[in-house]
Amino acid sequence: MTTSTARVLALLEILQGGGLRTVPDLAARLGVDERTVRRYVGHLLELGVPVDSVRGRYGGYRLAPGYRMPPLMLTDEEALAVVLGLLAGRRAGLGTASAAASESATAKLLRVLPAALRRRLDALLDTADFTARPRPADAPETDVLLELAEAALHRRPVTIGYTDRKGRDSDRTVLPYGLVAHAGRWYLTGADPAVGEIRTFRLDRVTTLRVRSGSFTAPTEFDPAATVLDGLARTPWTHDVSLRIRGGVRHIRRHLPAEIATVTTPDEDTDWVGVRIRAERLDWIPAVLAALDRPFVIERPAALRDLVRALARRLDEHAAHDDDSV
Known part of the structure; x- marks a missing residue:
């Protein structure tokens, strides 16, 4: 969870303590300036939390009378499944309006969980990492x-x-x-x-x-x-790339996942794998083939061979430089 999200939740915790809280007091308790406090209040309003603003010399913020976030009764396994589902959906690019919706939903969920479980899930979110990169995508409304x-x-x-x-x-x-x-x-x-x-x-x-x-x-x-x-x-892409790569399917899939390439597994008597890629551009493929670091044969198109040779020449030129020539 980001630092700003944690402080927004801390602000909500303070306001749930009851009473009117002045902006200077909130700023001091959260360790931020007064302008940031007002921005955090705006975030709470966007989340649907009814925060009343009281104007005047002794004004400040308070929760609407009678408001209390209801408890959410989930087992540890259920809470973990929901949080990881939100995280996985965001990383897979399957959000809708923005990643902010997933983050705010996660924040709401954590806020109404029991304190002990919330601390454990916070620890997971703060320490977990993923080998797969977040997948950017144009989300629908x-x-x-x-x-x-x-x-x-x-x-x-x-x-x-x-x-x-x-x-x-x-x-x-x-x-x-x-x-x-x-x-x-x-x-x-x-x-x-x-x-x-x-x-x-x-x-x-x-x-x-x-x-x-x-x-x-x-x-x-x-x-x-x-x-x-x-x-x-069946989409008629500009380029239909056909390759044969000598290497294991698992290694190839690390660089060419299923949404990018079709992989034909080899027969028992060969370790060459057939790979087919449909693409609008070819310029990104030579770098992927270099990262694979495995023998390969370009069956088509011929233009890809030229791009690979050009990349090889550039790499050779870069490798020829020593410290004295910089």
Whole structure:
């Protein structure tokens, strides 16, 4: 938990003690200036905590009369599951409006847990680290995600404004079959009656949304996740990269995860692994191949070979410099 979040919670703890607290007193107890105290009060208001501001010479802040945060009865395992779920969702890029929503939810949860359990979870959040990097992604609007979920559940058609991968805007009527989270993004899959096909849409590209009247019936045995993966596999990327890499699948996956590359496991009589990458640009691939530090063969495209050779020349030139030439 960040220092500012901890101090916001400390401010709430002080206010829950009752009475009117002056800004200078709060600043002294929190170890911050008065302007920061006012900012922290703003954070509490954003979290839905009713803080009253009393003006005047002897004014300050107090909680609204009768307000008390209710206790949350969770076992240690349940609390750990919720906190780690929030953290994992944020790191996987599956938040909605921003990471601040996940952080504020975590702060609310910790605030209403028993003190002993809260200290243990704080210790975990302060000391835990992750080998996987946080995954940045363009998150959809919360209202868009929730409205589409309701429309899919109740089988209501929707009209969306949509910007495709080439920047073209259009209005679509869609029969939403399901929502899928994949590789840090949310996708909608459903039928497009105008073309009579199943389509997949990235939610962060939805610009407008209107739920329409009427209803529809979704096909039985329809698999939204499989449909999204199949649609992504068929996307006409600029470059279709085919490689053979000599090395273990686990080592290759550390540098080329499933959302980036398709890996074909080797036969028993060979240790060469087939790798296929669909990409808009090639310039990032040579550095990944260098990081792999394994023999590889570029089957296609030829332009990637030129980029790898250029990187090798630059590395060789850098390695040729000694301390005297700097």
